[in-house]
């Protein structure tokens with residue numbers, strides 16, 4: 001199946017763009033959300049996280065203590081690398097399992113991941129999309145959405161590739177600066193992916 005990876009810096013609007021693709025009937029795998037889910041459900045992963053970041057990584061009811069983990073990993077490169085090494089392989093496996101269950105009738109699938117390029121998972125995609133927005137706009141959006149400080153958002157931004165670095169690896173772009181219509185841009189890309197997916201299908205028969 002033709003696979004499209006979509007990414008963008010924190011607050012760029014990648015989830016918002018994915019919602020439009022979903023309306024067009026394209027199944028979306030939300031890697032960040034799945035990561036959070038399996039960090040609570042996968043017993044081996046839970047054990048690994050507790051061993052690396054302490055029992056306080058989870059609340060008594062089994063929910064992830066995001067604040068505790070964020071406070072450690074977004075201030076320490078080594079700790080973040082450790083967390084990524086625990087979580088990312090499990091997310092890759094979850095994506096493969098999810099893809100197996102998507103109906104063969106869908107023209108292509110979309111994988112939304114904040115760290116598509118950083119984690120190397122873009123190499124498994126047939127096409128990639130980078131969603132961009134001006135720095136101040138991203139900062140403001142996330143501060144509003146998550147009720148967090150500018151410093152907390154900047155700490156996450158610092159741990160991701162810059163838009164300049166991501167641009168070198170991306171095949172397609174969506175500019176979400178609230179001046180250009182995100183819906184129009186998604187529709188244009190959708191047409192391109194339909195054609196590319198069809199071409200891949202014909203090449204494989």
Ligand SMILES: CC(C)(COP(=O)(O)OP(=O)(O)OC[C@H]1O[C@@H](n2cnc3c(N)ncnc32)[C@H](O)[C@@H]1O)[C@@H](O)C(=O)NCCC(=O)NCCS
Pocket residue numbers: 009010011031032035036039065066067069070073080083084087088091113114115156159160
């Ligand atoms: C550290 C955690 C617990 C913080 O949770 P919190 O609710 O505060 O943030 P949330 O998950 O909503 O992430 C907000 C944004 O931070 C950025 N971010 C998340 N994880 C990472 C990471 N490993 N490296 C760099 N940036 C990251 C993304 O832009 C994300 O959209 C959480 O982000 C996490 O579990 N991260 C590890 C899993 C992961 O790597 N997810 C992303 C790709 S699958």
Ligand SMILES: Nc1ncnc2c1ncn2[C@@H]1O[C@H](COP(=O)(O)OP(=O)(O)OP(=O)(O)O)[C@@H](O)[C@H]1O
Pocket residue numbers: 008009010011012013014015016017032114141142145176177178182
């Ligand atoms: N074009 C837009 N106009 C107005 N608000 C927008 C626009 N695009 C996104 N937003 C808002 O900005 C916030 C961030 O968008 P979204 O959650 O899609 O970003 P994201 O890239 O998925 O962020 P994260 O990496 O944190 O998950 C959301 O509250 C969303 O509703």
